[in-house]
Amino acid sequence: MTTSTSTGTQAIDRAVSLVATVVKADEPLTFPELHAEGGLAKSTTSRLLAALERTELLERNDDGAYVAGPLFWLYAIRHDPWDELVRIAGPTMEQIGDDTRETVNLSVTRGDRVVQVAQVDSTYMLGTKDWTEADVPVHASALGKVMLAYGALDLPGRLEQLTPNTVTDPAELRRELAAVQRDGWASTIDELEIGLTGVAVPVYGVDGQVVAALGVSGPNTRLEERVDEVGRQLDERAQQLSGLLRRGTHKRGAA
Structure with a gap:
């Protein structure tokens, strides 16, 4: 019993050491690097x-190197330094929900991902979905394209084909990102899911950098013909939110 307990504890210690090594590293670690660092047998x-x-607890990126796993991202979403941003953005998101009647999301970057940190549900039964725990490829969502266009994220090395309409040609995607900067908003139609349209805009922080993306999504039947209209509405609301952040008038107790 003592030997078994000791062996089990040793295995846990070794696993925890590997997780800690990956989480503390400045960049993803390969198997040979982790093997060398841990001093354990390859098997x-x-x-x-x-x-x-x-x-x-761990996962591999597109290059096969190890990074922190989905449980870390989920914890970061639920216990997040962006809580204040979520609180400040709440009234703006509610206004956008009233304007569009569609699902509204606020997203920020986490490593090489975009995570949704707040949502206002659509008033329609069709189109309501909880995106706050969804792992959405950045190149296939309007929120992700905003982050790519404004340099909050780097272009992924591999562009996964999620639907026949997903943009997987890097040159084509770069042209789209240039258009996002020109127009002020990003959009996707049938790129993440067939039948889904998304529109998103940047939100700026006190230093003038993009700190979040604000977006609307819903069925093509309701949104596809309204992309420009919704883009302009979102841009106006996001500018108001960015202004609050830059002026510092968003402190607790402020009107």
């Missing part, structure tokens, strides 16, 4: 990493 390292992937 042991491989077995532990596989278990950590299964439990979503």
